[in-house]
Amino acid sequence: MTISQILRHKDGNIFKINTQQSIAEASALLTGKGIGALLVEGNNASIVGILSERDIVRGMPPHGADLHDVRVSELMTTNIVSCSPEDTVLEAMAMMTDRRIRHLPVYEDGNLIGLISLGDLVKSRIAEVQEEAEAMRSYINS
Numbered sequence: 043m044t045i046s047q048i049l050r051h052k053d054g055n056i057f058k059i060n061t062q063q064s065i066a067e068a069s070a071l072l073t074g075k076g077i078g079a080l081l082v083e084g085n086n087a088s089i090v091g092i093l094s095e096r097d098i099v100r101g102m103p104p105h106g107a108d109l110h111d112v113r114v115s116e117l118m119t120t121n122i123v124s125c126s127p128e129d130t131v132l133e134a135m136a137m138m139t140d141r142r143i144r145h146l147p148v149y150e151d152g153n154l155i156g157l158i159s160l161g162d163l164v165k166s167r168i169a170e171v172q173e174e175a176e177a178m179r180s181y182i183n184s
Contacts, residue, residue, distance in 0.1 A: 043130065043131045043166055043167075043170055044127060044128060044129065044130055044131070045125055045127050045128070045129050045130075045131070045134055045148055045156075045158060046127035046128065047166070048162050048163070048166050049127065049148060049155065049156040049158070051166075052156065052158075052162070054156070055075075056081060056154065056156065056157050057071060057075055057077060057080050057081070057157075058080060058081045058082070058083050058089075059071060059082055059093065059114055060082070060083050060084075060114070061082055061083070061084055061085075061090060061091070061113065061114050061115035061118070062114070062115065063113070063114050064110060064111055064112065064113060065098060065101065065109055065110060065111075065112045065113075065114065065117060066111070067114075068080060068093055068098070068114050069098060069110075072098075078094055078095050078144060078145065078159060079092055079093065079094040079095070079145040079157070079159070080092070080093045080094075080114075081147060081154070081157060082114055082115070082118045089122065089147060089154060090118075090120065091114075091115070091118035091119055091120045091122065092118060092119050092122055092145060092147070093114050093117060093118040093119070094119070094144065094145060096144075097117045097119055098117060100117070101116070101117040123137060123141055123143060123146060124146055124147045124148065125137060125146045125147075125148055125149075125158075126148065126149060126150060127148055127155065127156075131163050131166050131167055131170075132167075134146055134158065134163055135160070135163050135164075135167070138163070144159055144160045144161075145159050145160075146158050
């Protein structure tokens with residue numbers, strides 16, 4: 043299965059936040075949308091980072107009670123790893139596992155077309171294994 047197949051089953055929403063917005067705003071968006079990461083846009087609307095729940099938790103010790111007022115740019119991850127729609131689920135899972143990340147922006151011809159999570163990949167892999175098992179059962183019973 044490829045990443046493009048996973049994107050077909052997603053709602054297509056890509057949630058973003060600006061580098062200058064606060065962690066309080068980012069947290070409200072993450073919580074309100076029930077998601078684990080936001081893509082971060084720079085001044086020219088290009089993607090310059092990703093902000094995950096993990097980034098926010100890591101920002102707690104140095105900022106303490108002032109964390110709400112910290113700008114997204116201070117906590118975001120700037121070394122963005124991405125994939126293409128032609129990549130397979132297993133390739134994307136390997137990228138995420140090797141780099142210990144949970145979200146991958148998906149680019150096609152330099153354009154952002156989606157964002158996938160490790161949960162999306164696991165869900166698709168489980169469905170694939172269940173289909174294979176059912177096919178095997180049907181073959182054995184025929």
